[in-house]
Amino acid sequence: MKVAVGVHIIADLYGVDSEVISEASRLYPIMEGAVKFGGLTKISSDYYQFQPRGASGIVLLAESHLSFHTWPEHGLVTLDIYTCGDPKTADSALEYVLNELKPTSIDCKRITRGEKLDENVPIAKAAEAITP
Amino acid sequence: MKVAVGVHIIADLYGVDSEVISEASRLYPIMEGAVKFGGLTKISSDYYQFQPRGASGIVLLAESHLSFHTWPEHGLVTLDIYTCGDPKTADSALEYVLNELKPTSIDCKRITRGEKLDENVPIAKAAEAITP
Numbered sequence: 228m229k230v231a232v233g234v235h236i237i238a239d240l241y242g243v244d245s246e247v248i249s250e251a252s253r254l255y256p257i258m259e260g261a262v263k264f265g266g267l268t269k270i271s272s273d274y275y276q277f278q279p280r281g282a283s284g285i286v287l288l289a290e291s292h293l294s295f296h297t298w299p300e301h302g303l304v305t306l307d308i309y310t311c312g313d314p315k316t317a318d319s320a321l322e323y324v325l326n327e328l329k330p331t332s333i334d335c336k337r338i339t340r341g342e343k344l345d346e347n348v349p350i351a352k353a354a355e356a357i358t359p
Numbered sequence: 360m361k362v363a364v365g366v367h368i369i370a371d372l373y374g375v376d377s378e379v380i381s382e383a384s385r386l387y388p389i390m391e392g393a394v395k396f397g398g399l400t401k402i403s404s405d406y407y408q409f410q411p412r413g414a415s416g417i418v419l420l421a422e423s424h425l426s427f428h429t430w431p432e433h434g435l436v437t438l439d440i441y442t443c444g445d446p447k448t449a450d451s452a453l454e455y456v457l458n459e460l461k462p463t464s465i466d467c468k469r470i471t472r473g474e475k476l477d478e479n480v481p482i483a484k485a486a487e488a489i490t491p
Contacts (some may be wrong), residue, residue, distance in 0.1 A: 233428075233437070235369070239473050273403050273419055283424070285417045287405055291428050292417060296365075296443075298473065304364070305472045307439070311428075334475050340437045341371050341430070343466050 233311035235293055236321055240304040248297040248304055249280035257327045262286055262293060265320030267310060275345040278320025291319060304328060365423055365443035365472040368453055372436040372449030376462025380429040380436055389459040394418055394425060399442060425452060436460060444462035
């Protein structure tokens with residue numbers, strides 16, 4: 228069963244081989260491999276091939292999700308790994324993707340989801356969020 | 360065609376009606392409605408019903424994706440709306456979801472994806488990201 232707080236890794240990968248990230252068929256085994264390596268539980272997955280090149284994909288997990296979008300013309304992959312439960316599973320999945328895609332650099336943020344359930348931190352009224 | 364920089368809204372919604380967010384079948388029209396209201400382009404979508412209650416779902420978009428995960432026992436929905444192109448589309452989709460789910464409060468972050476393509480900002484070597 229899921230817990231109320233999850234770790235969301237938001238990673239933009241730069242300098243990735245454009246050939247590799249042009250084709251959904253080449254990204255499929257990498258992302259599915261990351262899920263297995265992380266010990267995550269796949270519910271379903273879907274991959275989409277853009278024309279002439281570029282791909283998007285999502286793996287719905289019992290622990291939340293993994294998603295990616297690629298821009299081969301920029302050597303860019305934007306990756307999300309969001310897991311509830313042991314945060315090491317997200318780290319392991321990220322490690323697998325980085326080892327496969329070998330970006331030259333990465334911009335990585337880690338966000339705790341649902342964290343205000345456990346904190347006495349003031350949060351905005353919903354109406355204030357509509358217009359940023 | 361997608362552009363290289365996208366807006367990713369990361370929103371944790373608190374105080375949502377537990378009954379509404381218990382069932383994937385009740386969340387389906389809300390999320391699909393948000394995509395339409397935002398003027399976004401759906402590629403595919405997938406929804407999953409947890410037992411005894413709780414749901415996850417993802418809409419793969421030509422502009423990236425929308426995803427959610429619910430914890431009815433906490434009145435919590437974690438929502439992601441990630442769009443490339445006009446950021447107003449993400450705001451509109453968020454507005455729609457908030458109007459439907461009526462959270463009492465929200466913790467909302469806005470992240471620019473792929474932003475380092477356009478900036479001379481130092482970014483980490485990939486190896487440094489594996490162990491946070």
